[in-house]
Structures are given as structure tokens and as C-alpha cells.
Amino acid sequence: MMALALAAFLAAVPMSAAVQTAAAPKAHAAVDDRYGWVRNAAAVAALAFWRDRAHWPATGPQNAMYHTPNGDVINGGGVYQDRDQQLRTWIGHETGNWGAMNFREYDAAARHNSWDNRGAMRYILNVEYGLVFRTDDHYGNFTLINWGTDGPAYFPDHVFCYENPSWQGNNRRIVLHQVRQYSYEIGGDTPGEAMSVEYMRDWEWWHSGDRRYYHDDRANNYRQGMSFPVQQALWFHRDPSQICRQFTGFNYGTT
Incomplete structure (x- = not known):
């Protein structure tokens, strides 16, 4: 994903990464999600x-x-x-x-x-x-600040993102189709390991008669890339709802 500018990657890291959640239990707060480089x-x-x-x-x-x-x-x-x-x-x-x-x-x-x-x-x-x-x-x-011997935390190939919890129903959703991802190390004055992920965002609409979602060709479907420090990547890659919040703004996700 080198076509995406490094500055864009850095800008995409959520600002919340700079703040430790005060209410987190000590065992989890001790290793926090502050910027890892x-x-x-x-x-x-x-x-x-x-x-x-x-x-x-x-x-x-x-x-x-x-x-x-x-x-x-x-x-x-x-x-x-x-x-x-x-x-x-x-x-x-x-x-x-x-x-x-x-x-x-x-x-x-x-x-x-x-x-x-x-x-x-x-x-x-x-x-x-x-x-x-x-x-x-x-x-x-x-x-x-690094992956260790177990290697990088890879993100899922497909994530389904919804505005509302499933019991409320959703007449639309965004489907994230992974384009590419790779682990890399930033050098210079910001050494540390990170994961770069790019998804294609596709809007889909629910058809109540057919009881299924259909792709919306008229929607603003586009590719989006983000970069995550190792600590954030470890937290996010197993949580589809977190991935949806980062890439779409929707709060609920499944794989």
C-alpha cells in the first residue's frame, strides 16, 4: 500500500490513541493504547x-x-x-x-x-x-512497540458494518473488502512496528421483499487505507466492531 502517502497513514491514526482509558482495569490499563512509535x-x-x-x-x-x-x-x-x-x-x-x-x-x-x-x-x-x-x-x-516472535496481527478479509445492533434492524450496511495489508517498520525519528490495512468500502441496501442485501452502485464506494501502531493493531484486528468504527463510523460489526 505504498501508493498511499505515509502522512496519510499517520493522520489516520485515531486521536483517541493518545489517551489511556482511566476506567480500564489495571491489568489492561498497564499496557495502554497510546501511540506506540x-x-x-x-x-x-x-x-x-x-x-x-x-x-x-x-x-x-x-x-x-x-x-x-x-x-x-x-x-x-x-x-x-x-x-x-x-x-x-x-x-x-x-x-x-x-x-x-x-x-x-x-x-x-x-x-x-x-x-x-x-x-x-x-x-x-x-x-x-x-x-x-x-x-x-x-x-x-x-x-x-513490536510484534515479537509471533508475528503481525492480520486483519480479516471481510467485515460487515452496521449502524444499529442486529435486534433493531438495519436497512443499509457497509461491507469492507480487504484490498491489502502489510506489516512495516518506520525508521528515522519514529521507529516502531505497525500494520497498514486497506479496505474497499461498499454500500449495500436491505431488500425486505427478497430478504437480502444488494450492492448499491450509486453510492460513494471507495478504497480507504489506515495505519495502526502495533498495540492498536493487536486490539483492533480481532474486533470487527472496532474495525467498523475506524473505517466507517458505524458501531457494530461482524465477520
Whole structure:
């Protein structure tokens, strides 16, 4: 879907993605749906160092100190305990695996001197699934930034979108036919993984006599593409009603 401009993809990400739902249970609120691409320049450099140069090292119970190519220092590789089970619970809900989990932590900013403050941002790696989370507030909340070893979250081929719940009846609907989708990584100052999805929107009208829907050739049927950070894609791809809200404005969906 490279024909669609990257700016259009970014603009299509719902603004609600910037806000954590305060009423959400802690186990779900802990891994929230805020924008999942790292933008802080120091965090970008730290992510590149751990992922591409140091390859997420393991250093046992304690962090070790590393030197970046420009001579700065950065700490990481030690065990993250996840004592409140925030990440453990989230992974269990996503994967169905409630077995033991192992995590390691890494600084999200290098510093000039070993005695300088390490800051509040961290990256947390889940060893079992290769999932990387970032926390901006020293383990208070987390955002997933990659797909991990299980791979991308693919969206359904067809979604049927309705204005009203089924018991109220609907004299029209929008059918989303998937044109293409692909996982990609944004580089530069916004590294992180995302899913790009394009659907063809087709209006259909209910014929009460025939008891079926018919395609409306006169309607404004068109193709629409959107891009979702990994955290949003994981939430939306299994929920047809969420997909309908993003692409059509209708609130109810089935596959």
C-alpha cells in the first residue's frame, strides 16, 4: 500500500490513541493504547543500540554498563521482576499462556557520565515472545512497540458494518473488502512496528421483499487505507466492531 502517502497513514491514526482509558482495569490499563512509535531522540538512539548493536543482552540479576559508539554510557540487561504482574497479565490475556515469564530491562537514554541520572524511561524485553515494551514513567505504564516472535496481527478479509445492533434492524450496511495489508517498520525519528490495512468500502441496501442485501452502485464506494501502531493493531484486528468504527463510523460489526 505504498501508493498511499505515509502522512496519510499517520493522520489516520485515531486521536483517541493518545489517551489511556482511566476506567480500564489495571491489568489492561498497564499496557495502554497510546501511540506506540518512539519519538524521543535519545530513546530512538537507545532502542537502536540495544536492538541492532547489543542485541538485547542478558546480564543476570543486575544491569551492566555499556558504552555506545559515541562514548556515552548506558545500563541494561538485568532482570525486570514485574512484581505487580502487569506485563505478565497482559501477555496471558493476549496469548493464553499463563506459564512463567522472564523479562529484562534496558535504559532508554544514554548519558555522558556513569553518575548521571538514568531517567524514567525504560525498555522491557519479554524473553519468551520477544516483545518489547517501553515505559515513560518508570514502570507505571507500558506501551508495546513490536510484534515479537509471533508475528503481525492480520486483519480479516471481510467485515460487515452496521449502524444499529442486529435486534433493531438495519436497512443499509457497509461491507469492507480487504484490498491489502502489510506489516512495516518506520525508521528515522519514529521507529516502531505497525500494520497498514486497506479496505474497499461498499454500500449495500436491505431488500425486505427478497430478504437480502444488494450492492448499491450509486453510492460513494471507495478504497480507504489506515495505519495502526502495533498495540492498536493487536486490539483492533480481532474486533470487527472496532474495525467498523475506524473505517466507517458505524458501531457494530461482524465477520
